[in-house]
Amino acid sequence: MEELIAKKYIKALNAGSDLATMQTVSDVFSVLAESFTDDKFVSIIANPHVNASDKSAILLDAVKSAESEEINNLIKLLVENKRINIIPAIASELKKDIAKSTKTYEGIIYSDSDIDAKVVTELSAGLNNKFNSTITLTFVKNDFNGIKVEVVGLGIEINFSKDRIDSQMIEHIIKAI
Numbered sequence: 001m002e003e004l005i006a007k008k009y010i011k012a013l014n015a016g017s018d019l020a021t022m023q024t025v026s027d028v029f030s031v032l033a034e035s036f037t038d039d040k041f042v043s044i045i046a047n048p049h050v051n052a053s054d055k056s057a058i059l060l061d062a063v064k065s066a067e068s069e070e071i072n073n074l075i076k077l078l079v080e081n082k083r084i085n086i087i088p089a090i091a092s093e094l095k096k097d098i099a100k101s102t103k104t105y106e107g108i109i110y111s112d113s114d115i116d117a118k119v120v121t122e123l124s125a126g127l128n129n130k131f132n133s134t135i136t137l138t139f140v141k142n143d144f145n146g147i148k149v150e151v152v153g154l155g156i157e158i159n160f161s162k163d164r165i166d167s168q169m170i171e172h173i174i175k176a177i
Helices: 002-015 019-035 039-046 052-062 069-080 084-102 117-131 162-176
Strands: 104-111 134-141 146-151 156-161
Touching: 002 019, 002 069, 002 084, 019 052, 019 069, 019 084, 039 052, 039 084, 052 069, 069 084, 084 104, 104 117, 117 134, 117 146, 134 146, 146 162, 156 162
Parallel strands: 104 134
Antiparallel strands: 104 146, 146 156
């Protein structure tokens, strides 16, 4: 639900802004979104006893360095409409929107075994060619038994599970007999 509301605000921002402005707004909202991981900040912002003007002052002070009238107006509008809680969703949707505009995406490779940086670069280059985009992959070691490549912005998930391959080989052998 928050994503849908965030998209409406972003659509309004996009109507009168260029890509550089949108990137600035995205950077500012990403920093603001990080503030929502701090329990003290959330308790102040969510507190019904703190009036809207104080909440607005706190948020406007946090974005003062950006010196952007668009950002200030958006913050004021969010406070006025009691939608401060969607700031993390706005930050996320702004990143997705800019990634789509610039065709630049970030992805993650999961595996239980180490993967050489050269292989990560080759996988990235292959995906770049396949999807006509710039995709930067990062390796994360976890307990996935195989290799899994995930690019959320494009909706791509590719995985090669050792367990699945083993079971498919057994099924194929059984069918052959």
